[in-house]
Amino acid sequence: MTTQNSKTGMFQPVLATDNLRREHEAALRVFRLMDRAAAYLKDGRDISPFFFEQVVDFLQLFVVCSHHAKEEEILFPYLIEKHIQENSVPINTIHQEHLEEHRLIQIMETGFQLYKAGKGAGRKLLIETFEQYTHIARRHVMKENTLFMLADKGLSAADQAALTQSFHDLECRKLYEGTAARLGELVNELEREAFHWD
Numbered sequence: 518m519t520t521q522n523s524k525t526g527m528f529q530p531v532l533a534t535d536n537l538r539r540e541h542e543a544a545l546r547v548f549r550l551m552d553r554a555a556a557y558l559k560d561g562r563d564i565s566p567f568f569f570e571q572v573v574d575f576l577q578l579f580v581v582c583s584h585h586a587k588e589e590e591i592l593f594p595y596l597i598e599k600h601i602q603e604n605s606v607p608i609n610t611i612h613q614e615h616l617e618e619h620r621l622i623q624i625m626e627t628g629f630q631l632y633k634a635g636k637g638a639g640r641k642l643l644i645e646t647f648e649q650y651t652h653i654a655r656r657h658v659m660k661e662n663t664l665f666m667l668a669d670k671g672l673s674a675a676d677q678a679a680l681t682q683s684f685h686d687l688e689c690r691k692l693y694e695g696t697a698a699r700l701g702e703l704v705n706e707l708e709r710e711a712f713h714w715d
């Protein structure tokens with residue numbers, strides 16, 4: 518699988534790791550909004566519950582169901598099989614961090630439900646879990662980006678193509694058709710909503 522560079526006209530292999538890096542970029546944009554939302558709530562100001570529902574949806578579908586599954590079910594086993602490992606980024610630690618993120622997303626869901634019902638506990642839970650989650654998830658993304666650099670050195674173009682195909686198959690299996698594109702658009706929508714916060 519190749520893509521043509523618009524400047525050089527050369528064909529380059531499609532990197533499966535670039536798919537994950539692009540997803541990290543989308544997630545980091547949402548983390549920035551989560552930081553702003555937590556600060557806003559701390560100030561005693563209100564945000565539409567719909568915003569939190571969309572954030573939780575993004576995390577459950579885009580991050581957990583698709584992105585983490587690509588890493589846990591496809592990339593990491595492949596790297597282990599190829600003996601590509603980074604001592605400073607043990608895959609077991611990455612796995613534990615995924616589990617911690619999943620736990621926090623479940624609490625966020627409870628927080629969102631309470632906030633929507635007008636309960637003060639919901640605001641507190643959302644502030645706490647947003648702060649904890651973005652802290653853990655940002656460090657996690659940095660660690661994985663280091664691992665992806667190492668993977669790019671060790672994987673052949675054929676490996677990357679096989680992984681890209683497996684990622685595509687996983688998306689087809691786990692998400693309804695069009696969901697991946699809709700989730701990408703959701704990040705733009707969230708940024709447009711947050712544009713009006715002062």
Ligand SMILES: [Fe+2]
Pocket residue numbers: 585588611615657661
């Ligand atoms: Fe991850």
Ligand SMILES: [Fe+2]
Pocket residue numbers: 537541584588658661
């Ligand atoms: Fe990741």
